[in-house]
Amino acid sequence: LQPEIRGQIFYAGMLHDVGAMGLPDHVVHYPTKDEQKGIPQIVAHCYLGGRIAGQLPGLQEAKLYIEDHHEWWDGSGYPKGKKQQEICLGGQILRLADSFDLWLRGNKNLNRAEIIERAATNVDSEYSMEIFLAFKKVVNSGAFYHRITRENSLSFYMTQLERRFAGELNNIDFSLEEVLTVFAQVIDAKHQYTKGHSERVAEYSRLLAKAIGFSEEEQQQVKWAGLVHDVGKLAVPRKVLDKAGKLEGEEIKLIRLHPILTLEILQLITGLEELAAGAGYHHERFDGRGYPDGLQEEEIPLIARVVCVADAFDAMTSGRPYQKTKTVAEAIDIIKANSGSQFDPMVIEVIDVLHNTTLP
Numbered sequence: 001l002q003p004e005i006r007g008q009i010f011y012a013g014m015l016h017d018v019g020a021m022g023l024p025d026h027v028v029h030y031p032t033k034d035e036q037k038g039i040p041q042i043v044a045h046c047y048l049g050g051r052i053a054g055q056l057p058g059l060q061e062a063k064l065y066i067e068d069h070h071e072w073w074d075g076s077g078y079p080k081g082k083k084q085q086e087i088c089l090g091g092q093i094l095r096l097a098d099s100f101d102l103w104l105r106g107n108k109n110l111n112r113a114e115i116i117e118r119a120a121t122n123v124d125s126e127y128s129m130e131i132f133l134a135f136k137k138v139v140n141s142g143a144f145y146h147r148i149t150r151e152n153s154l155s156f157y158m159t160q161l162e163r164r165f166a167g168e169l170n171n172i173d174f175s176l177e178e179v180l181t182v183f184a185q186v187i188d189a190k191h192q193y194t195k196g197h198s199e200r201v202a203e204y205s206r207l208l209a210k211a212i213g214f215s216e217e218e219q220q221q222v223k224w225a226g227l228v229h230d231v232g233k234l235a236v237p238r239k240v241l242d243k244a245g246k247l248e249g250e251e252i253k254l255i256r257l258h259p260i261l262t263l264e265i266l267q268l269i270t271g272l273e274e275l276a277a278g279a280g281y282h283h284e285r286f287d288g289r290g291y292p293d294g295l296q297e298e299e300i301p302l303i304a305r306v307v308c309v310a311d312a313f314d315a316m317t318s319g320r321p322y323q324k325t326k327t328v329a330e331a332i333d334i335i336k337a338n339s340g341s342q343f344d345p346m347v348i349e350v351i352d353v354l355h356n357t358t359l360p
Helices: 003-015 033-037 038-053 060-067 089-105 112-120 130-140 144-149 151-169 176-188 195-210 216-227 231-235 248-256 258-268 275-280 304-317 328-337
Strands: none
Touching: 003 038, 003 060, 003 089, 003 151, 033 038, 033 060, 038 060, 038 176, 038 216, 060 089, 089 112, 112 130, 130 144, 176 195, 176 216, 176 231, 195 216, 195 304, 216 275, 216 304, 231 258, 258 275, 275 304, 304 328
């Protein structure tokens, strides 16, 4: 249809549901349009996903596609109820691609003819005849249907596509901090009460590092570690993260898994390996009673000791379902009282720098 936008559609497809991270279950567990339209958070995920993707350099077109990917050709979709040509082409393509995957989830044994027959029933309601005919051509072409419907071949296929379309972004000027800030927003979208948490922890960590005497480059490293310190929480069920009462048994195991996952995830991403320990060990305690590895004192990376204090400060001064919000003074007093046990005394010596610095 428009070959020049394939890269943007590819990345939009990868990110199209990122705005729904905070739902108890993935959007695919709310299969009908009417059910989705009755849940404000699902309706809003188009906007939120578009906003997150749009902050990634080079993906401004993908932002528009994500915003429109639940609009229907007949105007019965959401979030704006656009119809026909009001819906951007990328959004129209994502709409059918999204439905295609849901059909396959419902019945892995569908063959090409059955898929095409199923798609034909929604022409002029969910999507246009033009989009349907393009879909039919793709499904009938070469080995595509085999690759897309078999997980053992899909992984290799995706790797090929990622290499192909990554080249379109090679000449885009962007900073690592821009990308990590988007990472942070995705992480914090997992549950509603942590909105802005990672960005606040990053800034508090930077302020503490500056007061300790870190160089500007070291301050930057601490800030980046703060941005991604909770990336492992993406794999923790929301019902555990949002629980208002005390965690028990298996719940404790799950929540204590997130720093290990943070370590593993960051070690796999080229350029972020050095942040892994600083971010992943932020729940270790100075007295050795923390997790995941029970490290103590100098065994804990200094960056992690800084992030640990910043994380605790933000947890106490922002709203959480399991505790009453503390004032800045109260939080600082509690942190000081735990100097040498939970927190590094050297970091606590500069804790007063956080007075009057709470962020929105």
